Amino acid sequence: MPYDWPGLINLILLLIDGTKIALKVFFLTLIFSLPLGLVTALGRMYGNRLIKGLMKFYILIMRGTPLILQLSFVYFAPYFLLPEGLRINFDRFVAAIIACSLNYAAYFAEIFRGGIESISQGQYEAAAVLGFSKRQTFMRIVLPQVVKRILPPVSNEIITLVKDTALVSTLGIAELYRLATGEASRVVSPIPFLIAGMIYLLWNWVVTEILLKAEKKLAYYK
Amino acid sequence: MEILSVENLYKSFDDNEVLHGISFKVREGEVVAVIGPSGSGKSTLLRCLNLLEKVDRGTVKVAGDTMVSTNDLGQVLYPPEGALKKIRLRLGMVFQNFNLFPHFSVMRNITEAPVIVGGKSQEEAEKTALELLEKMGLSDKANAYPYQLSGGQSQRVAIARALAMDPDILFFDEPTSALDPELTGEVLKVIRKLAAEQMTMVVVTHEMAFAQEVADRVIFMDKGQIIEEGDPGEILTNPSHERTKAFIKGLSDR
Ligand SMILES: Nc1ncnc2c1ncn2[C@@H]1O[C@H](COP(=O)(O)OP(=O)(O)OP(=O)(O)O)[C@@H](O)[C@H]1O
Numbered sequence: 001m002p003y004d005w006p007g008l009i010n011l012i013l014l015l016i017d018g019t020k021i022a023l024k025v026f027f028l029t030l031i032f033s034l035p036l037g038l039v040t041a042l043g044r045m046y047g048n049r050l051i052k053g054l055m056k057f058y059i060l061i062m063r064g065t066p067l068i069l070q071l072s073f074v075y076f077a078p079y080f081l082l083p084e085g086l087r088i089n090f091d092r093f094v095a096a097i098i099a100c101s102l103n104y105a106a107y108f109a110e111i112f113r114g115g116i117e118s119i120s121q122g123q124y125e126a127a128a129v130l131g132f133s134k135r136q137t138f139m140r141i142v143l144p145q146v147v148k149r150i151l152p153p154v155s156n157e158i159i160t161l162v163k164d165t166a167l168v169s170t171l172g173i174a175e176l177y178r179l180a181t182g183e184a185s186r187v188v189s190p191i192p193f194l195i196a197g198m199i200y201l202l203w204n205w206v207v208t209e210i211l212l213k214a215e216k217k218l219a220y221y222k
Numbered sequence: 223m224e225i226l227s228v229e230n231l232y233k234s235f236d237d238n239e240v241l242h243g244i245s246f247k248v249r250e251g252e253v254v255a256v257i258g259p260s261g262s263g264k265s266t267l268l269r270c271l272n273l274l275e276k277v278d279r280g281t282v283k284v285a286g287d288t289m290v291s292t293n294d295l296g297q298v299l300y301p302p303e304g305a306l307k308k309i310r311l312r313l314g315m316v317f318q319n320f321n322l323f324p325h326f327s328v329m330r331n332i333t334e335a336p337v338i339v340g341g342k343s344q345e346e347a348e349k350t351a352l353e354l355l356e357k358m359g360l361s362d363k364a365n366a367y368p369y370q371l372s373g374g375q376s377q378r379v380a381i382a383r384a385l386a387m388d389p390d391i392l393f394f395d396e397p398t399s400a401l402d403p404e405l406t407g408e409v410l411k412v413i414r415k416l417a418a419e420q421m422t423m424v425v426v427t428h429e430m431a432f433a434q435e436v437a438d439r440v441i442f443m444d445k446g447q448i449i450e451e452g453d454p455g456e457i458l459t460n461p462s463h464e465r466t467k468a469f470i471k472g473l474s475d476r
């Protein structure tokens with residue numbers, strides 16, 4: 001047993017630091033990808049032909065290639081694509097947030113689109129004859145109903161995102177998984193993996209509980 | 223006074239001409255029943271009149287104000303958005319499938335448009351809503367949600383919702399067709415009550431007995447045209463036109 005009690009506490013403190021970074025990736029990705037997903041869905045549904053095509057292409061790329069590849073691409077692309085003088089040094093954390101947000105926005109966009117398309121034409125017509133503008137109809141009549149319908153699939157994505165934060169380790173970001181790997185090979189012990197696994201599990205348990213609460217809160221109508 | 227005047231209305235979907243020169247008028251306080259076989263264009267007519275569809279040709283006036291007109295070049299002209307919205311607010315619509323907003327309580331279904339679109343205060347809108355619910359016999363349902371209502375109750379809420387905007391004319395598209403037979407009565411009763419209060423209404427219906435009893439005038443449509451119109455007793459019991467005869471006979475044979 002390579003860990004004594006002080007060593008174990010130090011390990012946990014270290015992994016908590018990593019968790020904080022993983023949480024940052026998680027929340028920032030959600031904050032950017034949810035609105036971006038909505039805009040993408042609206043562009044995909046109501047845009048002109050060019051916008052529709054662009055959104056479709058974007059969704060295809062993001063869902064059709066590995067996130068881990070997208071992370072590397074966003075990080076390294078400026079270096080290869082920009083001329084020498086203009087080469088910016090992309091912060092790895094910023095690159096990670098951009099890649100994760102773009103990727104999740106594509107998944108959210110398709111979920112939103114499905115949700116919006118599931119609202120019956122009758123709802124739009126009832127709103128129209130009552131004099132609601134298009135915007136009012138969307139914000140007051142359509143969107144609240146969409147939120148309820150898409151909550152289960154969105155919850156799935158959010159739970160996957162908790163685990164996908166581990167992928168940003170490929171850019172050398174010192175988040176939970178990377179720190180656990182480092183410690184495990186340094187001390188030659190599976191304990192860091194075990195603790196990291198427990199942290200991911202606890203994290204997802206909290207996320208699941210919150211999402212279930214939200215679902216319950218929206219259960220007041222059918 | 224004329225509340226609605228329709229002249230020479232045409233409407234096609236692709237190459238399917240659904241309305242073929244429809245003209246009729248509705249006076250204030252009048253109840254007009256529109257009958258006719260399936261596919262004759264009754265729903266399409268209502269949808270054109272409440273701006274859910276754009277017409278291809280023709281003129282519609284609401285209480286003297288032009289809602290749509292057609293110039294000499296055959297171009298269809300609708301007034302600018304602001305003016306059109308004012309006209310739209312004078313037209314109420316009740317759908318076959320109610321189309322209540324499921325995420326709003328009955329109260330909010332009725333108050334949302336008066337508050338958001340009509341600019342009424344919340345208290346004022348709720349006061350009106352309670353009065354309307356009482357009239358519909360639904361005073362105890364203000365806080366219910368649509369999924370908790372029967373079809374007949376849903377349709378009465380939908381009628382209250384339309385009335386809350388205080389329209390000049392109310393259109394109904396088969397308001398009882400989605401209901402179980404034992405529930406149609408409660409909806410027809412409400413419409414009867416509105417008729418007694420001189421509410422101007424155009425009702426597309428398959429309920430001939432109801433049309434005969436409540437309507438001041440019946441319009442028979444077939445293949446996108448008005449075949450005949452007139453006194454309900456006359457049209458429903460002693461039609462002059464062959465197609466009307468066949469339609470009425472078909473109904474009584476069922
Ligand atoms: N949005 C649409 N697109 C294409 N065709 C349509 C559309 N709406 C109606 N039609 C066609 O127009 C014709 C008339 O339809 P409409 O619904 O007005 O008839 P109706 O008299 O209301 O019939 P019913 O008694 O069955 O309700 C039908 O042939 C129908 O297929």
Ligand SMILES: [Mg+2]
Pocket residue numbers: 264265266395
């Ligand atoms: Mg119809």
